[in-house]
Structure formats: structure tokens, C-alpha cells
Amino acid sequence: MISLYAITFIFIYIIEHNNYNPVSIITNSIRPVFPFTAIVGQEEMKLALILNVIDPKIGGVMIMGDRGTGKSTTIRAIADVLPSIVVIKGDPFNSHPTDYDLMSDFVKKELNAGKDLETDFINVPMIDLPLGATEDRVCGTIDIEKALNEGIKTFEPGLLAKANRGILYVDEVNLLDDHLVDILLDSAASGWNTVEREGISIRHPARFVLVGSGNPEEGELRPQLLDRFGMHAEIKTVKDPSLRVQIVEQRSQFDQNPTVCLEDHKEKQASLKTNISDAQKLLPDITIDFALRMKISQVCGELDVDGLRGDIVTNRAAKAFAAYKGKTNVEIDDIKKVITLCLRHRLRKDPLETIDSGMKVQQVVSEIFV
Structure with missing residues (x-):
């Protein structure tokens, strides 16, 4: 049985004698995302996503279509072409440093007290909401660890807090429990999430682009819920053989060497990011x-x-x-x-x-x- 000390010694030896950087190992192990500009076809879905990130007040998009048509791939790829956002450093709600409507109550109090808060730039949050998520996980709840160890009641932010000023994606949204869909749509419409839990009352901004996808064969959303989505894109399987071959080759190239594929589309990705940023600035006019x-x-x-x-x-x-x-x-x-x-x-x-x-x-x- 090898001891923990021996394993640690071997690991350090390998790093020192092979010029390995553990930070770069971890960074490079992050799963690459298929480039948005490399996606062939499905223009309706791509346009709906772009318009929603330009103006989140549109109200999100529901994407329904056949299996294997690239719905999840396209939705996850849009986050990579979005401009970075400025946030209050360390704030769990991604509060905006100057926009009062996008600040948490804590940040507002700090600013009203005349304190200077440190800011930082982050990538637009892309949060996946799993079908098995509980209401506490979505909305937030009391921090049990602090309650037990320190005897104080504090709020543990949920997925809605993490998704503030970002994208909240629900795959197979038509299979999600109706009460969770109600919570998501209410938060998306109002821009705020209110939590009343075990003596804790807190309200925080929850401005996000709600994106849902699903297969109509597995069930439809209730009409009153479907109406709350700003846009609805219908995706169908591509029938043109040449286009199908192009899609397969594009995907195969990415699977074989993601780095090369990302490099090939680097300029297009940068151009689209600039266009979105310019559109966001031009929108008020x-x-x-x-x-x-x-x-x-x-x-x-x-x-x-x-x-x-x-x-x-x-x-x-x-x-x-x-x-x-x-x-x-x-x-x-x-x-x-x-x-x-x-x-x-x-x-x-x-x-x-x-x-x-x-x-x-x-x-x-x-x-x-x-």
C-alpha cells in the first residue's frame, strides 16, 4: 500500500523533471465549447439567441425540435461570443457597479455608506438547470453549514443568483416540474427573486436570458407558460444531403482536434462578439x-x-x-x-x-x- 506521502513525492518529482504546470493542466482540461460561428444551418435558432442577448428584456427563447439537431450545442456556444461584464468582486449575485436595478441589497447599502467596492470583469454566466433540481437549489436557501457551525442564519444563493446578468438554460424544459417553471418565468419577467426561508427574507436581482429546449414528442408546455417565453424557434432535421455532410464534417473536425477548429473560427467569433457589443450600445437609440x-x-x-x-x-x-x-x-x-x-x-x-x-x-x- 503506497502512502499518501509517497504519492505526493512522486507527483512533485514528475512536475519538476518534466516541466509540467499543474495550473495549465487543469486549465487545458476544461472541455472546449463548439464555436457558435461554426454551426451550420438553424438560422432561426441562432437569430433568436443573438437577439435575446442583445436585449434580455425580450423574455428568453423556447427552442423545440427533433433530437440531434444541435439545440444544446448552439445554446451553450452562444456564451462564448458575449462581451465580458463588469461586476462587484466577490458578490454572489454578479451585481453591477453603477446600475442600481442590477445591484443586490448588500451592495446598495455599501455604496450608500460611501464605501469603494472593487470591481472585476467576468465572462457572461452560463448556468445549466438540471431537471432534478429542487426549489431550494433554484431559489436559494439557508446556509446549513454556517447555521450549525456558527449559529447564524445566512443565505446560500441558488442558481437564479448565479445566472443573474447571464443565461439560464433548461434542457427538456417541457419535462420540468410546473412549479419550477412558474418560478423561473416569474423571476425572468420581474427580474427579481424573493426568498422566504426559515426566518430569512431576502430579495436579489435575477436578470437572465431564459432559454429552454425540448422535443415536442415528449410533451408540450402549458399554453400559459409557453406564452411567457419571448420567442419560439422551431428546429427541424436538415434534409439536404450536402448540408448534412457539411455538418458531420464540421463536428468530426471539432471532435478530432478542438484547438484547430477554434483557431479556424477565431476571427469570426471575435467579429460576432464585436457586433453584439455594438448592438447592445446602439439599442437605446x-x-x-x-x-x-x-x-x-x-x-x-x-x-x-x-x-x-x-x-x-x-x-x-x-x-x-x-x-x-x-x-x-x-x-x-x-x-x-x-x-x-x-x-x-x-x-x-x-x-x-x-x-x-x-x-x-x-x-x-x-x-x-x-
Whole structure:
């Protein structure tokens, strides 16, 4: 039986005599992410994700499609092309140093007391929410370790806190418990998470882009929950043989040598990151004419869309798309590009209807936007 001392001695010897750097070993062992710009096809899904990261107030995106169509790969890849964000160093809620609405209560108190808080730049958080997560894990709860060891009640942040100012991804969201979906959608809509646990009452910002994916064969979301997602992208399996071969070759190249694949797409990734950053800065200056806003609402009325979410989301998405294209005024083509994504999941389902909901939206749009 080799002792722990002997194992440690051997490990140190290997490092010293082979020029190994344990930090680089750990860093290089991080699993590489498939580059977003290398993804072939599925333009609808990619556009919906880009628009949501430009303007998170759009309300997230629901991506439904066949198995093996790259939904999870694309969603995880979007985080790599997002600009870094500035946060208060050590704050568990990723608080913004100047935006009051994106600060935790603790940071607000510190700033009001005149304290200078250290800041840091981090990558946009990309948080996966597993199907088996409990409500305490999602929302946060009391820190049991501190309660037992120190006898004090403190808050242990959950996944909503970690996802603040980032992306929260739920794979197979149609299989998630309804009460958890309610919590996610309420937090995404309000931008805040309130926790009442064992004598602890805390509220913290929870501004994130909610992204859900699923296979319609495994069950649909309730209509009232589906309506809370800002956009809805439908993904279908690629039928074109040449495009399928291109996708397979792209994936094989990445699997064989991820470093080379990432290097090949480095410039495209950097260019997309710059475009997104520029669009985020330009967004507040985007305008949309009253006549176009009237036509958007006319489309929603013609399609018998319940509520006003469809109108609001379409206006926001059109502005985000115009900003992405570097324009300051929304044009008709901008609206046509995004309106199907914003409205197709808000139509009332008719079991006897033979036409696809997306085609129905496009027909009404072509009649009104002439």
C-alpha cells in the first residue's frame, strides 16, 4: 500500500523533471465549447439567441425540435461570443457597479455608506438547470453549514443568483416540474427573486436570458407558460444531403482536434462578439415609426393573440435586430424577420387546423405589411 506521502513525492518529482504546470493542466482540461460561428444551418435558432442577448428584456427563447439537431450545442456556444461584464468582486449575485436595478441589497447599502467596492470583469454566466433540481437549489436557501457551525442564519444563493446578468438554460424544459417553471418565468419577467426561508427574507436581482429546449414528442408546455417565453424557434432535421455532410464534417473536425477548429473560427467569433457589443450600445437609440407599430398591433389583432405580450416582444425584437444590423430606424424587413419567432407560439391551437402556425403568421404579415 503506497502512502499518501509517497504519492505526493512522486507527483512533485514528475512536475519538476518534466516541466509540467499543474495550473495549465487543469486549465487545458476544461472541455472546449463548439464555436457558435461554426454551426451550420438553424438560422432561426441562432437569430433568436443573438437577439435575446442583445436585449434580455425580450423574455428568453423556447427552442423545440427533433433530437440531434444541435439545440444544446448552439445554446451553450452562444456564451462564448458575449462581451465580458463588469461586476462587484466577490458578490454572489454578479451585481453591477453603477446600475442600481442590477445591484443586490448588500451592495446598495455599501455604496450608500460611501464605501469603494472593487470591481472585476467576468465572462457572461452560463448556468445549466438540471431537471432534478429542487426549489431550494433554484431559489436559494439557508446556509446549513454556517447555521450549525456558527449559529447564524445566512443565505446560500441558488442558481437564479448565479445566472443573474447571464443565461439560464433548461434542457427538456417541457419535462420540468410546473412549479419550477412558474418560478423561473416569474423571476425572468420581474427580474427579481424573493426568498422566504426559515426566518430569512431576502430579495436579489435575477436578470437572465431564459432559454429552454425540448422535443415536442415528449410533451408540450402549458399554453400559459409557453406564452411567457419571448420567442419560439422551431428546429427541424436538415434534409439536404450536402448540408448534412457539411455538418458531420464540421463536428468530426471539432471532435478530432478542438484547438484547430477554434483557431479556424477565431476571427469570426471575435467579429460576432464585436457586433453584439455594438448592438447592445446602439439599442437605446433605435426608433420605430408609429405606422409600423400600428401594423404590428394590427397583425396581433388579426391573429387573435391574447394579451399584449406579442406586441411588446415584437417591437423589442425588431429594435434588437435593427441594432444588430447597425441601423437606428426599424424597417419593414426587420419586423418581417422576427415577427414569426415572436407570435407563432401565441396563437390559439385548433386541432382541425391544417396550416402551420408559423405559416399562418407569415400570411397575415404579407397581407398587412404591403
